[in-house]
Amino acid sequence: MATAVITPERENYLNQEYGIKSWLLTVDHKRIALLYLVSITFFFFIGGFFALLIRLELLTPAGDLVQADTYNKLFTMHGQVMIFFFLIPSIPAVLGNFLVPLMIGAKDLAFPRLNLLSWYLYIIAGALMLHCICTGGVDTGWTFYTPFSTAFSNTKVVEAGVAIFIAGFSSILTGLNFVVTIHRMRAPGMTWDRLPLFIWAHYATSVIQLLGTPVLAITLLLVVFERVFHLGIFDPTRGGDPLLFQHLFWFYSHPAVYIMILPAMAVESEVIACFTRKRIFGYKFVAMSSIAIAVFGFLVWAHHMFVAGISLYSALIFSALSYLVAVPSAIKVFNWTATMYKGSITFTTPMLYAFGFIGLFTMGGLTGLFLAALGIDVHVTDTYFVIAHFHYIMVGGAVMGYLGGLHFWWPKISGRMYPEWLGKFAALIVFLGFNLTFFPQFILGYMGMPRRYWQYPPEFQVLNVLSTAGSTILAVGYVLPMVYFLWSMRYGKPATENPWNAAGLEWKTSSPPPTFNFDQPPVVDFEAYDYEHIPEVEEVPVG
Amino acid sequence: MFDNLPLWPARASTGAGNVDALYIFLLLLSGFMCLAIFSMIVVFALRYRRQHGHEAEQIEGSTALEITWSVVPLGIFLVIFAWGAFIFFQERTPPRDASEIYVVAKQWMWKLEHVEGQREINELHVPVGRDVKMIMTSQDVIHSFYIPAFRIKQDVLPGRYTTAWFRATKPGVYHLFCAEYCGSQHSGMIGQIVVMEPAQYEAWLSGGSSSGSLASNGESIFQQLGCVTCHRSDTQGRGPNLAGIFGKPVQLEDGLTVVADENYVRESILSPSAKVVKGFKPIMPVFQGLVSEEQLTELVAYVKSLSAAPTAGTKVRESKVQ
């Protein structure tokens, strides 16, 4: 085990075939993961660009940089691009795609062609979204609330709706592929209780994708039909109900938060185990908490609607249920912290991201308790408090998880080490920039600044200036990794089979792995996070 | 306490202090939680950082600990839930004798009408110390009526009434925001709440231009649209006598009973066949599209005034025996 063989010359999935066709027609899950990596990075920078424009507009109270209508399109498309074209596919479609078969000792996913199809669906959806952006864009907010979206907006609602509808199918197919793969393709000896927590969390995520996304698809179709054929489903003048839309939309979009955060939790479990050299404390509870989150996640949607006009009693029930779903998240945080106890901790870049993740996710989670409290929600919902809260979860949590995971598995994916000191530096920049951007927004929100405001009363300016300053720092933190990852593909130190000396099947094959992942089909006779039997290396590798 | 900290808006209603109290409690609680978790992480990171000749100690887990850190937070969560629910309950139950303001929202302005007949746009004058209930609807998309200084917010929907209430405690001028995205000028859909001492308020009321009280305007619309032909003040009309129905249960043809609130009256006018009163035929014409939101609020105010106590000085007809 853990032989430090450097294998850049060996045949692997990257050098087995060359040419554009070998990529566009590939059915190798690892190559498809890379296709996703490139495409979601593209959309990440588009969404990020919109975010920067938003922040620049908000530097001053007056609406002076862009027109009101442009501003409305910017925040709408920032949300749609980031959520549907970056966050939802991010970890599952890139890291999950790459790692699920490797981690369970399979040759590929259960349906390799379906996997390629889901990438193509994503690309079609993305092209449509881009077309929509370039030819005018949408201004409904990413939430598409009716009757604004169905009867009042005169922007490209149908096109954006169809784009997200198609992207949804890409997500459903990925989920389906993972569920079947995890059930059917595990190597001999890889029992359920030996699965890495990465797999458990991806399993839970896939179930949500399978059950939730069709509801989003139907909802968007209804919006499109209502807009085109004036059916009247959401139109009160025809006996329809605009709140019905909100119920349907949040029935998917609340669980969607877990589609984004569970995979990040998946990454953290692997990273923390590796860099504390320990089995995750309370493995079973962490695994089950993923399932609990997936199940309870479907029962809390109306907490987005406490002031929307739902009855007093349904508000009470949804508030109570929202507190229940907070418990499994808390369990995870406590277990990760406990894992560090009596560990042997190294401070590599992925571990720094893990620390950042725990910190920011904890703050995001705790502010969720504020929002679930009915009396407080009335005041802070639809203000910057909510914006800050979900960015702590989705950027502080999900994006930190994604970046941490990318660093952790980069040697496996590319066969090269990234420059460690630059990695640490970028992680620090991201952490500082993030907090400076979003912490002031909690205060802004409680002071009463509503979200989606193009201009605002002058007393809110100081905090907005801080936030904008933070966003520029954050931008630097995001550009850096892209630059040095690209650099490392050529100039990085070649990676060994297992540079972190980590447990897990993905580290028992060469870096990068051969096309069919393992030279010999692996047999599993050890538990997950078997760090007890993995000797520590002398030096932590630095690229 | 801490009135002048720029961490929260002015506290100008009876409810605001309650919300802030829970908020401060949660700030302390989550501050403590963060401190506990973060200092643990820092201590572990320093104490158990990788050192020569020192290996990690494998620990499987501890069911006792798992149960503790699930059950204890759950207990705390339930306390927060109950506290939040209690505040919400108060926010959602307006006092019975609150004075009423009708609010009609549209892209992108707030139209506010006092029962006495004063109409305001993007501005609302109210006296200190009086319970005020807003009955709100939208002419187009969803808006949200938000007064940070009172810590209240309520979405305003097309096609139905939603309500909110407050009792102002401090004279001053406060923000009124639209909090639900509603199109181009969403951020321009703002206004002012002017809270005045009662004497000043009375002066303002009598000085303003009133175009007749809502109920009396409603009465003339009631005549213009021919409602009176069916809804007579005796039991001989083809439709039910409307006196005294408001706030009381109504027996429906399908056997159900509903309480006649603002939304019921609204629906009875716009789509009468949705709920047909027991003993009557569904012959009432549909008024959807024939009355504006303002006329509708005036009709509702009129129907309500038929059920007000005689001392209130409004017309009351003898109510049909229940």
Ligand SMILES: [Cu+2]
């Ligand atoms: Cu509005």
Ligand SMILES: [Cu+2]
């Ligand atoms: Cu608005």
